[in-house]
Amino acid sequence: MPSHYPRPTVQTAPASAWRDTPQRFGRTSRWLHWGMALLFLWQFAGMAAKVTLGRDDAFAKFMVGTHAHLGLLLLLLVLVRGAWGLMNWQSRPGHAGGWLGMAARWGHGSLYALMVLVPSLALLRMLGNDRPFTWLGLIELNDGSGPKVDWMIAPAKAFHGVLGWTLLALIVGHIVMVVVHRRVWNDGVAERMIGRVA
Numbered sequence: 517m518p519s520h521y522p523r524p525t526v527q528t529a530p531a532s533a534w535r536d537t538p539q540r541f542g543r544t545s546r547w548l549h550w551g552m553a554l555l556f557l558w559q560f561a562g563m564a565a566k567v568t569l570g571r572d573d574a575f576a577k578f579m580v581g582t583h584a585h586l587g588l589l590l591l592l593l594v595l596v597r598g599a600w601g602l603m604n605w606q607s608r609p610g611h612a613g614g615w616l617g618m619a620a621r622w623g624h625g626s627l628y629a630l631m632v633l634v635p636s637l638a639l640l641r642m643l644g645n646d647r648p649f650t651w652l653g654l655i656e657l658n659d660g661s662g663p664k665v666d667w668m669i670a671p672a673k674a675f676h677g678v679l680g681w682t683l684l685a686l687i688v689g690h691i692v693m694v695v696v697h698r699r700v701w702n703d704g705v706a707e708r709m710i711g712r713v714a
């Protein structure tokens with residue numbers, strides 16, 4: 517397996533620990549990555565509880581109650597993360613060449629696409645609904661006074677759940693590949709997002 521993932525670089529000054537470099541992700545990328553990982557864990561644990569324990573279970577009820585609020589926070593964070601990724605595009609670790617790099621590119625691209633699409637569909641449904649919703653109890657996004665708008669509700673009704681579970685499957689695949697990089701190939705790829713920032 518390739519032991520380095522090249523990206524041409526001309527480094528003129530010591531890199532800030534907050535920014536990405538071709539060798540590793542900086543603190544900003546790491547906070548976004550691991551913070552979002554925790555929030556996703558919460559989201560999926562909640563939905564798994566709802567499906568397995570039933571929506572009358574107290575724990576499931578509590579988790580379902582937080583779902584839309586944390587989901588919108590995740591949407592905001594993925595947009596910040598995407599913007600940060602683009603700003604650091606030239607200086608962050610690249611992908612390997614060949615089929616492995618291509619698979620990683622498609623995998624990461626699909627993760628980003630679903631991280632945007634899944635909460636966006638739900639946001640559209642919430643805005644088109646006749647139920648009030650105030651984000652985190654602070655920002656009123658729907659006062660509940662309007663009629664239901666079918667075309668805003670239908671896409672999430674059809675796809676939010678199934679794409680949400682697809683996103684979970686991709687995240688599991690992502691974790692499996694990290695373990696393979698670390699334990700089988702031992703090529704230093706996982707360490708770019710783990711461990712101390714030099």
Ligand code: HEM
Pocket residue numbers: 559563566567580583584585586587588590591631634635636638639642676677678680681683
């Ligand atoms: C990235 C963030 C999100 C993920 C990964 C996610 C994932 C899921 C999953 C897996 C389900 C379960 C589907 C099933 O019952 O099988 C679900 C249900 C649901 N989601 Fe999301 N979701 C996210 C964001 C949002 C947002 C932002 C909203 C609202 C604005 C929302 C509203 C809902 C609602 C209303 C349900 C149905 C819950 C119920 O049965 O009462 N979700 N979501």
